[in-house]
Amino acid sequence: MLRQQDCFLGDVHPDVLEDVRQRLRGVHGNALRARLADEPLYRRNGKYSHLRTPTKKELLIKAYCLKTFVWGWRVLAELDLSLLRKGASELRDYQLAAASEALKGGTLLVMPTALGKTFVAALVAAHLLATSPKKILFLTPTKPLAMQQAKRMRELLVVPQESVLVVTGEISPAKRAAQYASARIVCGTPQSVENDVLTRRLSLSEFSLIIFDEAHRAVGSYSYSFLGRQARESGALVLALTASPSSKPEKIREICGNLGIERIEIKTESDEDVRGYAQKIKLDWEFVELPPELLGLRDILREQLSECLQSLKKDGYLESADLRRINKRILLSLRPLLAKDIPKSYGSLSTLAKAMNFMHAIDLLESQGIAALYEFLTGLKQREEKTKAVLAILADHRYAKLVARTQTLKEGGFEHPKMRRMREIVGSAVHAGKSVIVFAHFRDSVSEIERQLNAEGLRVAQLVGRSGDGGMSQKEQHALLEKFRAKGFDVLVATSVAEEGLDIPSVDLVVFYEPVPSEIRLIQRRGRTGRAHAGSVIILVTKGTKDEAFLWISRAREKKMRETLQGLRGELSRKKQKGLEEFS
Template identity: 40%
Template sequence: MSDVQYISHPLIKPDTVEQRLYQLSLAGEALKRSTLVVLPTGLGKTVVALLVMVSRLPRGKVLVLSPTKPLVEQHASFFKSTLTILPETIVLFTGSTPPQKRSSMWESAQVVVSTPQVIENDLLGKKITLEDVSCIIFDEAHRATGDYSYVYIAEKYARQNKEPLVLGITASPGSRQEKIQEVCAALRISSVEMRTDSDPDVRPYIFDKDIEWRYVSVPIEIKGLKQLMDSILTDRLNKLRELGFISPYQTKLSKREMLDLQARLQSQLRSSSPDQKVYKGISILAEILKLSHAIEISDTQGASALSKYFERLESEARSQNGSKAAKRLMEDLNMRRAVHHLAGCNGDNPKLNAVKELVEKQVHESPQSRIIVFTNYRDTAELVTGALKEVDGVKPVRFVGQASKSGDTGLTQKQQVDIIQRFKDGEYNTLVATSVAEEGLDIPATDLVVFFEPIPSEIRSIQRKGRTGRKHAGRVVILMAKGSKDEAYHWSSSRKEKTMLRTMKNINSELELKSKIKEAGGAGEPSQQTEDDGQKKLLDFPDKKMQVLEPENISPKVYVDQREIRSPVARELEKLGMEVELRTLEVGDYVVSDRAGIERKTVDDFLGTLMDGRDLFGQISDLARTFERPLLIIEGEGLYTTRQIHPNAIRGVLSSIAIDFGVPIIFSKDEEDTAALISVIAKREQIDNKTGISLHGRKTAPTLKEQQEYMISSIPEIGPVVAKNLLRHFGSVEKVMLASREELMKVGLVGPKTADRIKEVVSGEYKG
């Protein structure tokens, strides 16, 4: 490469951004029309965004959206280091940014870098508008599907802005044409620009990337173990066949077929009197899913990982609330043999040995190396990290997501950022990561990337491979167990990667054709005159009931509780023409008129109130007391499928709500169905019945007993059960507060940790 040249622009600091022809070309195309830019990881998608940004800033503020807080912080830091505008006009929005501050920050900002959920919430709450946004940049644009926040924001932008410009950036939009078309449609994209490693203008910036597929043999004892589990699987499939749920000729089920069958069986449960065979089928299928997962782990992860999975199954089977599927499975004679057989395995995993060998050789030959080992499972990440700690010169660290489950503590975003920084600094030289390290994060260029197993997703495969060969030559090694799903996954992702390139070219041709037809005023897009004529015909239609809105185009208003903002229902209401106003509602979740208030509960939430003692009847009582026309909507499926509550107990609660409290119950399929119901009720109340809308509900004042329980349960780590135990034991809030550590520990469920926490809160010095 020749001497580095830098971008010269009034809004870009001198000598900060390298000038690359392909980035300038992509930005130039993106400024002509809303565009999806597809560029391999490490080739500067953010620089393309910067070039588009500086061209649009004179017209208005630019909004940059990215999926996670670390990515948002990373982008904001980059823009502050490269733009000449005042740093305070580049603002960062995440969930931790106080809502009351965001409106004023938005007004004074030139560049807003944010997670999408925050912008969605502020749009729903009418705190901001996108009228003066000259461009929106959607990072990791392939996420713009379904009900992800990107979709809603793009829709609002198209409605609110007269000259919208969208830039979507991604390394891998997917191979399926429908998926890419869905992304383009959601973001209102009219052009796709793509570069690959082989393009002439990109090639000078690409370093060699050696990709190697290494086969490992499955140990003979694991094969014996698999045979035992296969025999159980065959037995369960025979039972499904006898029940008539699979074909007589079907000898195996793919994961997709299992999930489709599960969905069909659960839908049959919603009938008024489901056949007992359906319950049996669902339970047997649950066993099959668990078995299939165990077989996959034995094939691809080894004995140690399978042992951990068996431990979790044992724990679930012994648990009082454990599933019957787990209980039956672990009582099966062949499963007991498999567990016994596994105990006799030496635990050596040829993949684990291969990883140790690869990493040791890399560090030995190049001590300054940075390495990433990708694995699909947290258990395996833990095993690999432990094994690499035994290798001289290797300093590994486990890098996983935020969720904590089954005693496995996740990493907070702050911890993730800290680990990446220490990886950059050399305190660690090997990152053992799950999927969290695939997307976007500013992980330094690595010398070696190891796939512990292949993955069927072309998007994730491309992102993993993109972690090397960025600033110098790199190497990718993919480990595959012979004769296992590893091979199928590998060829699947390879085929999808090739398909993606062809699909992108086809879609771009289609988008260009549509654009030309639109510009020419052809049949591809209806003209405004056609739309006006169509509307006139609708209004002239003799059956006036066909008119959706009155001539005055009244938009019914719906007050929505702030806590409901996490649900897509509010967005769906807006799509249906409702004027949504977020408020803190003391009673109900939605208010559609002076007399009509609605409580919405998903099936999981409804069942949860019954299992954990939350005051469902208190909420229903407040609803019935406050509104002349109260309503409960229960949303979702599978109300009677839980094994923890008998269906008759659920029916008893529903009967009490309807009969004792006089609150009607309507069941909805999903969020979209719920929104449709609420919109119909709002129109009926506000347009047909001319009923006004205002807020007047108040919760029933809590009793002294409830206030006392609330005061004690407000102490961290103390739930309602422990609070009641303490109050019963000591007799008053005052005596609980004055009790010694030893006295507290005499109360049921209060251990040393809880006692210490109470004393810390009660006796600790206030440092406000």
């Protein structure tokens, strides 16, 4: 009988090769197992290309895998898919390969949204449900996502509908404990599951597989970290899913360490085995110039910010007061330093707070527009409790000048050139019958964009998070998204709440009102299009501002993320191989 280790040895004995040929003749069924002895073993765009005759070693690998799936000359574990609902979804070779690899140990699967991470998880779950009496645990960061994944599991797997349980904090602990007994698949939020594990209403030893969706959250004190450690102790297989873990090696290592990851599987739209399935996403960015009216306002704000920085430098808390070298992160890092220096630093703490306000005002002016700046400036005066820093800003004669000029521009209909270009882009797309999501960082900007698009006669709705005034409950969010899915309106204007954790329908066009500096958020926003068909992404950028820096930062970090993942993948592989050699 052929053994797995034989597949990685040198030349194959002629007698073994002949046995391979005989066993392969007449095999049919799955494309990867069809007459492999006589046909070349390369595929391009879903079809076989007659490139060359397979080597003896390749034939042996294929022979060993007669009843399994193979990809990239790796021997893959056999999958029992008897519980996969026939016709529920297209079986793709790269998904089968990823699922098969995941059965070998704790796996971090990095794959864009449209390529089917959830389906890979369903394949692994189908195999383990068919071969083990234990349950499956599917963890998601939010209740809407837990409900979405439960619905998907019911659609993909041949299991009783009532055996797929959704567990969230809205269900009482006593009721959850009773429901666990009859469940085969548990979909839930990590906080609820952690609570049940700590109170011994649930043991992770009951599960053969634990799936961590949006696995990039498995850092720090987030519940994923605790449950990952518990999963390792219970012996459950871990499958971690994400489209974008991080560009930082230390963060990816932390994720892998917390979840007990032994291997990293990466798939991108550019991979040869994926190209035939991935929808094209056209990414463009459009630059706009700040007009003289806004440049004049910015000069006043920069003058005030510079005075604050000079004061902090004089007090010994900053090495440089150069506006080009100081960012929000540097200012935030001063807070703990100043807190340790009280009471000497009281004045500097107030100066720092003023600097943060001026920096925020500049960001709003450059990236958002007149309406956002006006709301911020007048909001300072309307605060019920005013800090020393705010009182100092209000007492400065330049504050009144800023408010007056901003109000005049606002009432005169003056707007940021981004707003005008956004209306043109969205209006053109909607009139062409396309669906659109517009992302904006600030709620005030979301409201202003909605107002402007409604004034154009478009059907628009806004989606924001739950916190603060004007927030939306999860029930309201769900109702809005169902209406969007049913074509009840054409444009969804959203904050970062629409980046992850909600079941957002795929759209034709995604517009970034401003760039984001995070590679994770870039990938998540982009993933809202290009699922069932080709899509487009347009990023609006104010030239010569922080917008431009954020654009290049996020793109550079995405590239670095892929390089980091490939490096850590090799590192894990070498570590595992070294362990095997030491064991043998």
